[in-house]
Amino acid sequence: MITNTELEFKGNQYPSKIVSIKHEGDSVYFHTDGSVILKLTVLRDSMLRFRYTTKGYFSNDFSYAIDKSQLHGYNFLEITETELYYQVKTSKVLCRIFKLDLRISIFDLNENVILEDELGFHWEESYEYGGNIVKMSKSSKDGECFYGLGDKATQMNLKGKRVENFATDQYAFGKDQEPLYKVVPFYVGLQNKQAYGIFFDNTFRTYFDFCHERRNVTSFWAEGGEMNYYFIYGPNMHDVVTTYTDLTGKPELPPLWALGYHQCKWSYYPESNVKEVAAKFRELQIPCDAIYLDIDYMEGFRCFTWNKEYFPDPKRMVSELAADGFKTIVIIDPGIKIDKEYSVYKEALEKDFFCKRADGPYMKGKVWPGECNFPDYTNPVVREWWAGLFQELISDIGVKGVWNDMNEPAVMEVPNKTFPMDVRHDYDGNPCSHRKAHNIYGMQMARATYHGVKRFSYPKRPFVITRSAYSGTQRYTSSWTGDNVATWEHLWIANIQVQRMCISGMGFTGSDIGGFAEQPSGELYARWIQLGVFHPFCRTHSSGDHGNQEPWAFDEEVIDITRKFVNLRYQLLPYLYTMFWQYIEEGIPMLKPLVYFDQEDTQTHYRNDEFIFGNQILVCPILEPNSLGRRMYIPRGQWYNYWTNELISGGKEIWVDTKFDQIPIFVKAGAVIPKYPVQQYVGELEFDELILDLYYKEGKEKSFVYEDAQDGYDYKKGRFSLLSFQTNGKEKDLIIQLHQEGKYSTNYSKYKINLFGLPFKIKEIEIDNEKISFDSKAFEKLNYLIVDKGFSELHIIGK
Ligand code: MIG
Secondary structure: OOOOOOOOOOOEEOOOOEEEEEEEOOEEEEEEOOOOEEEEEEEEOOEEEEEEEOOOOOOOOOOOOOOOOOOOEOOOOEEEEOOOEEEEEOOOEEEEEEOOOOOEEEEEOOOOEEEEEEEEEEEEEEOOOOEEEEEEEEEOOOOOEEEEOOOOOOOOOOOOOEEEEOOOOOOOOOOOOOOOOEEOOEEEEEEOOEEEEEEEOOOOOEEEEEOOOOOOEEEEEEOOOOEEEEEEEOOOHHHHHHHHHHHHOOOOOOOHHHHOOEEOOOOOOOHHHHHHHHHHHHHHOOOOOEEEEOHHHOEOOEOOOOOOOOOOOHHHHHHHHHHOOOEEEEEEOOOEEOOOOOHHHHHHHHOOOEOEOOOOOEOOEEEOOEEEEOEOOOOHHHHHHHHHOOHHHHHHHOOOEEEEOOOOOOOEOOOOOOOOOOOEEOOOOOOEEHHHHHHHHHHHHHHHHHHHHHHHHOOOOOOEEEOOEEOOHHHOOEEEOOOOEOOHHHHHHHHHHHHHHHOOOOOOEEOEEOOOEOOOOHHHHHHHHHHHOOOOOOEEOOOOOOOOOOHHHOOHHHHHHHHHHHHHHHHOHHHHHHHHHHHHHHOOOOEEEHHHHOOOOHHHOOOOOOEEEOOOEEEOOOOOOOOOEEEEEEOOOEEEEOOOOOEEEOOEEEEEEOOOOOOOEEEEOOOEEEEOOOOOOOOOOOOOEEEEEEEOOEEEEEEEEEEEOOOOOHHHHOOEEEEEEEEEEEOOEEEEEEEEEOOOOOOOOEEEEEEEOOOOOEEEEEEOOEEEOOOHHHHHHHOEEEEEOOOOEEEEEEO
């Protein structure tokens, strides 16, 4: 195993001088006098791809990460030459390729350096495996910051860290522990207020070193494959992240219920236990939309079977739960029990669908069912077969979602916790060993699962959740952060992991609320739910080998806090759905670390705890016991304290007082926050008003509300409703302009507008230039207005 870049290593080889170049369409080939070739492709004016070969030719170009529907095309491409370098110019960047040694420097159009090779591309031949360890090193300036890389359990800014990407079942992982479940070899660099991104699309074990080994050097390398990376220019982090997300793909909208609260445990069984848990949620009036069945629902852990003793009639149970608003989600693991009597095993064996060792026999490994074989999900025929297996679960029984676990892949009782590296994979017609396929195995399983669940759920939307993932997995599934622990430190980790996943293109993510391993105190559980309701995916889960972790496992105060915060999440569903829509449309991360929100403010560069939920709500969890508040950084701008409605100016660190049933939440001045009434599950209630919380600001602010049928695919045919509110506050006057788009007609007929922070008394109100009757006495008591939906301009005139 390689644990450092070994930059001085005598076995390192370097490219020699360029002898010729060839321009073909969007690509330029730089041939050296050895057998190194660099292929530089201009995908967009702000995105360049660099591929290096040391063989004199390029192998088949294939990637699981890249989305076929990504946008590409550039406006301008010019190639020039000086004595020292070739220059490729687009309308956004200049890229110089040095003739002597193939090193790269990238500049903005004003010739400010964005990113420069240090040693640049170099490699070491690995005779053991018959390939190269491919390496890249870049110079790094003082003050440069680094973000991204998926699920890393470490500080937000990766400066000074080294990380390893190798999908691993890391039970009860610790802070800074490496590697973890997911592999997202993408980072954002921020230097001199300019952001750029690097996506190293290489599925072998990879490492990234951010000025850890050497102070002013950032490097990344892989234990095989090609040096193949994408450079994305910002200059805003927003541009980098949305471009990366477009490159690796965006999901479809989940059904709205999937944004509700989910309850899980290892395991709820038998049926009576599942029913009890569901009923208790309704009794205590804590909203909940989904309940999970962990591995014990199966017959001897055989996927696609049911334990008939615990679940004599799954179809009846699932439909009874559904009648009470609960969607049933079941776990499916990759290991298929070796059992001649088991139909899934027999069929896969007959069709030769299992992974094989290099010398021929099927790969065997122990997981929950005992000895198993493992489908080769990298074979499209196998994926198709796997998708078909979901027919009974989804179409007949009525299961609404599937949970893919153990897909790193995890194997028990072996030191490396996974497959032997010689195992063969189809890799969609590019046969290879597990060294190359390991990091995408879980992704391909989730992909096959998604296609199956979607096929049988149609015309409704599927729901899938996975533990392992590679870049691009967001196209198919949501995810959770794996087996965390009920400790305060893990609450800190969960907060960072989910923010980091959001800026790594894979935002539909949450942690096991309360912690998977060990028992949380009531206080820790309460603090965790207070954070968890602001995560895109919101589920309590626990290993069940300690006490219970349903809200009622704790005292009355914690139950009330849970209800209060889950209620808040359900009220904010239209806001959450709108952020999801901005994510699928534009790749905008649903949670924004402060540095993403305001990269120009260097105070944000090392912040970890505070984040922006959507575009306009600032949240900061309480991460310590016995806290009656905390210090936090308020980013620049005007913010209302959600609990007190006090207006404060940001750009400073302050102390915020909170009670046990609060965490610091601030709403951006000018925002219009849409809310639904509290429902026990999505779709429980019909209502005639959309609530709009409007926070006055002097000046302008824009807010959006996206709605549709909450499930199904009509939204793709234009049946959605997009409201955009432009508020404009003046000293004695507030104008709200509303613009509507889309063909979906919402069921409610009115808006209930709650006005916060209005600095004047209302004299009169005009809607579309007509005065309406206005009862100022009533308003002074209630502070809201009810108006018919569909106005163009609401004018509130002060005295
Ligand atoms: O080896 O299915 O991360 O969420 O409850 C443990 C049992 C297997 C690990 C998952 C966890 C799940 C558990 N699984």
